[in-house]
Amino acid sequence: MGSTNSTLLKIPNVEVLMQETGFSPAHIIRLHDRFKALDKEGRGYLCPQDFGAIKELAMNPIGDRIIGAFFSPGKETVDFHAFVKILAHFRPVDKDRPKEPNSPEPINSRSNKLKFAFQLYDQDKDGKISRDELLKVLRAMLGMQVTEEQLESIADRTIQEADLDRDDAISFEEFRKSLEKVNIDHKMSIRFLR
């Protein structure tokens, strides 16, 4: 791809963005196009309604939570940088990246992917998934198809198994431990095309 591409130059701080997220210039351009397509009024940022307009997302049981993950607490808008950074979580893990001791962990590391997933549960961001928060997620995913008792029994059982320090909540470490064997890289990655 030519370095003379003017679209790339129009995005501020694009070098830093590429370095932080690991996206190639081609990906950045595609994501920028998508950003512009979602930003119908051309304001330069997205708000929750813009995400809500995506039909497939509206159909997703946890669609609202995913949208919420894009917006930092208290903020009502997300600009292109933040948009790309969140999506960077879903880049496949770079297997042959040399391990430099002083460089910060890449956004798409296994740990960060887990943190993103944890965030979907832990809405009040206190570092723990309480029984209540778990119930809320279950209700979102199952809708009206199950009874309250069934939900509660599922929640109880899940906490029983994952909660190692018996504080009736699942911390991030406990969350990570219970998902040890899951192939996070595969399940929480999207294959970006050239």
Place this chain on the structure above:
Amino acid sequence: MKTLLKVFKWATVRMERGAKEKNHLLYKPYSLNGIIAKEPTSLEEELKEIRRNGSSRELDGSASTTTGPSPSSSEFEMSDTFYFCRRGIESIVDDEVTKRFSSEELESWNLLTRSNYNFHHISTRLTVLWGLGVVIRYGFLLPLRLTLAITGVSLLVVFTTMIGFLPNGSMKNFLSEKVHLMCYRICVRALTAIITYHHSENKPKNGGICVANHTSPIDVIILASDGCYAMVGQIHGGLMGIIQRSMVKACPHIWFERSEVKDRHLVAKRLSDHVQDKSKLPILIFPEGTCINNTSVMMFKKGSFEIGSTVYPVAIKYDPRFGEAFWNSSKFGMVNYLLRMMSSWAIVCSVWYLPPMSRQEGEDAVQFANRVKAAIARQGGLVDLLWDGGLKRGKVKETFKEEQQKLYSKILVGTQEDRSRS
């Protein structure tokens, strides 16, 4: 007309070459290639896979009593959210529906600013050619077309009113056919529409329903200039209303009052009455209900397929290189749209008449509609989508979300019932 086509083709190729020389990185329309590769796995498969790998629970002893494939454990796992999360993010990055409601992006530029999203000064040569194009289009073609259009419409109104005074009979039908055809052909010239008709032996006959995919209001003119149809639509006020009323005088069309549209039974009754009468012209219907951007065919509304007469499907495909025919009604009004149409180079399209279809035994209206839709999509080279065109304006129905929830709960709760039985 043919020489004009050749000129355009030359110009387009020249443009492509010119653009490629000057601009190293062409604006690549992402809709063609797609940003991501989506794996078409279902919820069940994904969850099974996650669990097989990640479950730390032992295999349940009751596996021997369950019939059929026994999953290692189908209890809720916290990793279940991963599936939904990933699908959600995938749809944020690229989804099938949003891009159907904006104009198709072109590989090469056709000298119309409106179809090139990042038009900027590339070279003097290009700009000069573009300027020349503007002069020709607005200074020469547009006035010519406008006069033709006005002539066509006024002739239509005048002649149909005159014919309306004649008594009913074969003479009237004959004359009205001639008049309609002539006027539509003038309108077609007014838009410089170059139409190729395929398989004219399958043209709709009396007593049938003609069904076509909808891209713009021009579809009507295009189809009507090759055959006579009874139109269906709402009564408008103003100029459209005058045209509608005068057309009705010459031959029976079905125009509804706004209030009647809501009453589906009334609509269906009028349609079926019309269809029963073999002497009446075939009805022309666009079952998508709204304009789609001609890259895909969206869900057909089943109303027209319930009536039970022969359906003649027609596929219309526009060639976007000479002029984008899609009407983005949320962006442009009718007048604006017509002006754009008249100031494009030309409207080039192909019309395929497909062999007639009827509803088969044991097939309900929805399945029939889908069958017809698939045939049209296949012929026109369009993507066949299950989504509802109504999504252009409305919100996704809650039922879709419920479907997902149902599917998921079946996996969880369904197997729990098996366990409690054992």
